[in-house]
Amino acid sequence: MEYIKLNSYTVPYISLAAAVVGSGAAGLACADRLHRLGVRDIALVTEGMEMGTSRNTGSDKQTYYKLSLTGDREDSVVELAKSLSAGGAMHGDLALVEAAGSARAFLNLVELGVPFPTNDFGEYVAYRTDHDGGRGRATSCGPLTSRIMTERLEEAVRRNKIRVFDGCRAVEILTAGRKVTGLVAICRDYVTADNPLGLICFGTRSVVWATGGPAAIYAASVYPESQTGSHGVPFLAGAEGRNLTEWQYGIASLSPRWNLSGSYQQVIPRYYSIDARGTEREFLADVFDSPSELFGAVFRKGYEWPFDPRKCEGLSFDENARTYKIRPGGSSTVDLAVYAERAAGRRVYMDFTRNPDGYLPAHLPSDAREYLQASGAAGGKTPFERLCAMNRRAVEFFASHGVDLCTQPIEIDVCAQHNNGGFSVDVWYESTSLPGLYVIGEAAGVFGVTRPGGSALNSTQVGALRAAQRIASRTTSPAAEPPSESRGAALFDRLSSDGTHTLSAADILARRAAGGELMSRSAAFLRDPKAIVDAAAAARAELDAIEREILVMRGDFDALRELAIYYDTLITRYVYLCAMGEYIARGGISRGSYLIPGRPPGDDPLRNKICRVTLTSLSKPPVFEWEDARPIPQSEQWFEKIYNR
Ligand SMILES: Cc1cc2nc3c(=O)[nH]c(=O)nc-3n(C[C@H](O)[C@H](O)[C@H](O)COP(=O)(O)OP(=O)(O)OC[C@H]3O[C@@H](n4cnc5c(N)ncnc54)[C@H](O)[C@@H]3O)c2cc1C
Structure with a gap:
């Protein structure tokens, strides 16, 4: 570390081959990959090792989605790429890369000690998740899959003795001639009389931006409060965004912030609201025509968790006929009803202590009845008992946050959960507009209109590997001269x-x-x-x-x-x-x-258009361009050609 003059301040300066910003599943994986690929002169810069979405979030079974490694349902890289891009507005080459890298990325986590379960024969048995493709690809190691991933990846980073600058928030990507030259961060540890802002500067031609989703833009959010995101910094440096409009929203608890998907819905909890006078009302009964419809919608919310306008009361879209149809009882009607109650000033709760009014096993639609039976939960007298039987860890998670679902209802809202869009990257996750900037994990604009549940975690690992491979193939150029202005x-x-x-x-x-x-x-x-x-x-x-x-x-x-x-x-x-x-x-x-x-x-x-956006100057509105989503490429399949290359 040396000291330079930056503006009028005396600031520590470090020259590096690459700086990785963010310590979520993506950033940690990239730092580890860089090290293993022989790029040793690197640093991980994070505002907090314990911060971010991966470290602090989850759901009943937090899902990891990858190529099928179980059973007899056929799967292939191209089939997986098709599922990833089935919702539209996703580039086919990126879908192919995410699919092709998924097995390697997943098995790397297994080798690092992430305990994904297998059956007696070593198959990674799978379950159904949203926008799935039905091929047996979704797996989980419980409510805290992404947390365990970060813990094992952090151990690898520490084992490799990679330098970690913890408590450093990056505030600027330095550029010269539209290329990356470094990074400026603020950090309490560097505050001195000569450096009252606590600035620290990194000189490098490769910055990996792994700062997660732009969580702080919303108030109703199931992102952990420690995740705010940092999209403004790359926008100001000239990085282009894509598909920024595409998000996932869904029903979540407010304290603790937690996705209420999967088993939390499949055990058919009671939804109710309370008005200012304390009057309680099971409002879903007014929205659905019959208890059977209501229970069916709540059950399906388990694996149709994100709000989907096609699954609302009266609104559904027939993919084959490509027509708009009335379909009563769609599972997203529940989200709309929750929103309407809150908009009317009522607080809304999910309650596992009692069955909803009119609950009788005979009223359940057959898919719900069979699922509860197969999961050994049909005998439960309350939603709580059914949840204990189906997924005890989902109960234990709330208990670990001081909430006893046996006696306490939980307050809920429809919350922002994931941004499918982000910064435009090529198939090596390098920014399409700012060479030297690599964007991985949720900050990368990889996905389109929908994505299969679990594919975000796969993306953190595949992007990390690809960016590291690219940087490792290019690390010959020395860092730029230290800057004098920020x-x-x-x-x-x-x-x-x-x-x-x-x-x-x-x-x-x-x-x-x-x-x-x-x-x-x-x-x-x-x-x-x-x-x-x-x-x-x-x-x-x-x-x-x-x-x-x-x-x-x-x-x-x-x-x-x-x-x-x-x-x-x-x-x-x-x-x-x-x-x-x-x-x-x-x-x-x-x-x-x-x-x-x-x-x-x-x-x-x-459907097949992608909106790209650039902020050319802070004093002007952003500039938009639309492009066609590229199809899944016909890749070279002749072994000798690839082998010789
Ligand atoms: C409730 C919930 C449930 C989810 N469930 C699933 C699921 O089941 N399956 C799935 O695939 N996905 C799921 N997701 C999405 C998935 O968890 C995230 O997309 C993924 O964890 C993001 O990882 P990341 O490494 O990109 O970012 P994060 O884990 O958010 O890490 C970002 C890091 O960057 C740091 N940082 C940010 N800005 C700066 C800065 N300026 N300077 C320095 N450091 C900075 C942060 O502190 C943090 O360390 C879920 C998300 C939520 C909120």
Whole structure:
């Protein structure tokens, strides 16, 4: 480590072959892969080893999706690629890469000690998940699959003695001539009189951006609170985004934040709301025509967890006939009903202590009855007893957070869970607009309108391997000269003051939260066109006001860090809202996991179109371009050709 002058500050500087930003499943895997491929002069830069989605999240059975390694259902790389891209708007070459790398990525985790279960013969037995393809590909090691992945991957990183800069939040990607030259981060450990912002600078031609999803843009969110995301930084550096409009939203508990998919729904819990006077109501009974329909919808929500506008009461789309049909009792009707209750000011709960009104096993549709029987849960007298029989760990998870599902209901909402889009990357996960920037994991814009449950975790591992392979093949060029100027440092310098009237971290967090509420109301799974235009204008105004209204006390590192997150979130929100506006202006309809009122799902005019967005300057609106999704390529299959190459 040496010291350089950056703006007016004296700042530590480290020259590296590659810097990996983020310590989720993607970042840790990439650092480990780089090391194993012989690239040793690297560092992992993270705002917190214990932070992020992978480390802190899960569901009843958190799913990993890969090529089938069990049973007699046929599978192939191309079939898997077809399932990954079946929802539309996904490039076929990326689908092929994600499919081809899946077995290697999965078995690497197995070798690192991630305990995916096998039967007596060593087959990785599988179950059904959303948008699955029905080939026996989904597996899990329980509610905390991604946490276990990060723990085993972190052990590998520590074993390899890879340098970890923990507590460092990257605030700027440095570029010269549209190529990456380094990274600037802020870190409490480096705050000195000569460096009051705690800046640290990394000189490198390869930055791997593994910062996860842009969680902080929403208030109703099942991302862990420690995950905020950092999309503003690459946007400002010139990285192009794609498919930003495509998300997954679904029913989740608010405390702890947890996906209520799979067994939580399959045991048919009781849904109810409470109004301001304390009156309790089982509101789903008003929405469905019969108990059987209601229980069937709740049961199916288990494996149809993300909100889907085709699965709403009265709205369904027949893929074969390509027509819009009435289909009462669709499972996403439950999400709409939950939303309507909350919008009317009532709090909504899921309750495992009692059966819903009118519950009788005879009222269950046959698929639900058979599933409960096969899982040994049919005899349970309450949803809680059925859940204990079906998936004890799903109960234990809540108990470990102080919630006893045997006696306590849990408050719920329809929450943002995953962003299918992100930054545009090629088949080596290198940014298509900013050479030297690699984007992997959820930050990468890999998926299209839908994705099979579990494919996000596969993507973290495949992207990590591909980016590492690419960097390893290119690490000859030395790091660039140390920089003397940082735009990010200049902004934070202007917004720091030694005087009074400064904002605390809590004040800034409150502003971020208020914007998140607006975003969740206007631009989440319900996207009213006018509300989106208004929200984009509000985000723009907030961004413009930042230099007029925000001052933090110089040396108050908590406030500075919160300011960096707030600024990043505002840029991200603004670009995302503009992208949603662009989609609607282009005639986009309800699809994936969002409903645009007045535009029912159906024949999608943009099904195979991908929207790309660039922020050319902060003072101008983003620029959009549309391109056709590339088909799955006819890859070379002649062995000798590949072998000799
Ligand atoms: C409730 C829930 C359930 C899910 N269930 C499934 C499932 O069953 N199957 C599946 O495939 N997917 C699932 N997902 C999605 C999946 O968990 C995530 O997509 C995946 O874990 C993301 O991994 P990542 O490494 O890309 O990002 P993360 O794990 O979010 O890691 C991001 C890292 O970057 C750090 N970071 C961020 N910004 C900066 C910065 N500026 N500087 C330094 N560090 C920074 C963070 O602190 C963190 O360490 C689920 C998601 C949620 C929320």
